[in-house]
Amino acid sequence: MKKNTKMRIAVTAVLAVFLMMAAGSGSTDKDTTKAIADDTGNGTTETASEKKEEEAPEEAGLPTIEEQVLLDQDGIKITALGLEEDSIWGTGLKILIENNTDKDLGIGCDALIVNNYMISDLFSSKVAAGKSANETINLSASSLEAAGIANIGQIEIYFRSYDSSSFETISTYDKVTVQTSEFANMDTQAADEGKELVNQDGIRIVGKFVDEDSFWGAGILLYLENNSGKNISVSCSDVSINGFMINPIFSASVYDGKMAVKEVTILSSDLEENNITSVEEVELKFSVLDSDSFQSLFKTDTISFTTK
Known part of the structure; x- marks a missing residue:
């Protein structure tokens, strides 16, 4: 049963990548x-x-953010480091994930919201017990364009942790919010x-x-x-x-x-x-x-x- 569940998740993820x-x-x-x-x-x-x-809309260039801790709970610490631009995936939020538990974990997003728009996101990261990982949460370029978002002012994220072997959810977390240097001028x-x-x-x-x-x-x-x-x-x-x-x-x-x-x-x-x-x-x-x-x-x- 677990094998079938893993296969369905993998197939869904691959299909979603192609859809994006x-x-x-x-x-x-x-x-x-x-x-x-x-x-x-x-x-x-x-x-x-x-x-x-x-x-x-006029693009204001890549905005900046202050380095900040987004989550520090249940032995998991997630820190926002900055924004970066990728020629394929578009704008991404760079984060550091620290797994201070004694279990291998996966970190994902239940929802990703930019300037009050729900944005497609496939973020998932596996972090071994006691290890850290530098990752990027990609903000779907096609989703931003469809919503008319050129100036990213606010990013809201709902993180969740899951068992990296069974993919079963361990915990879901309250919304965290990142405001950028373009918050006052963001497309709304x-x-x-x-x-x-x-x-x-x-x-x-x-x-x-x-x-x-x-x-x-x-x-x-x-x-x-x-x-x-x-x-x-x-x-x-x-x-x-x-x-x-x-x-x-x-x-x-x-x-x-x-x-x-x-x-x-x-x-x-x-x-x-x-x-x-x-x-x-x-x-x-x-x-x-x-x-x-x-x-x-x-x-x-x-x-x-x-x-x-």
Whole structure:
């Protein structure tokens, strides 16, 4: 059983790495990116490329942070050392992990939040008993770009420790916050241009655009905002493209008071099997759960929209 669990974790991690790399390589050219039509006819919806050209934020360069202890508990000490830039992974937070216990441990993140946006993170580090490790928590360049973040002002992290052999969680820790030299100037605007699909119980979902040339096939980019008072998980079901049922990949975790920009991934195999060459009409339902209690908060009726 443990062997199967380890295998599933390894496969999931490898797939997630490819998803992150693919997210950064997807096209947002005008000829492959289609806006979601606004039924009100006010003409305010813009393609991602048009929005990017008109409102591209000014980059302030790599910000700095003060060296600081983020966690010192249960024999584990984590210190933030600084920020660095990588040509492939983008900006990263350099940390020192000290394992002062008598057990081999793994350290991971349950959530990584930049400027109030949930950011994809695959950080994991194994540290032997009594040893230390210099590591980097990479802030997904594609996630930052999708959220319109050019100036990183605040990083929030929820660390957890786990058994490095069984992968079972040992402890979860309260949020730690790192403020950078750009805190006063950080990007805080909502990247909510597009068509509002859901506005219920403090939760908003906006359809931003459809990219017909994403890495895996096509993608529907969504903006999610959570002011419900609860941490939530959002998924979709009963999805059809141009009248054909498909099985997309989509799951989003959004903590209370936070935002996220996530993609509903439509696999090229689904498009090919149904002879879909252009995404014109979309129907789907959203399900929202309390991610702490797993209680259902609500499920929408069928939501329909078209592209233009």
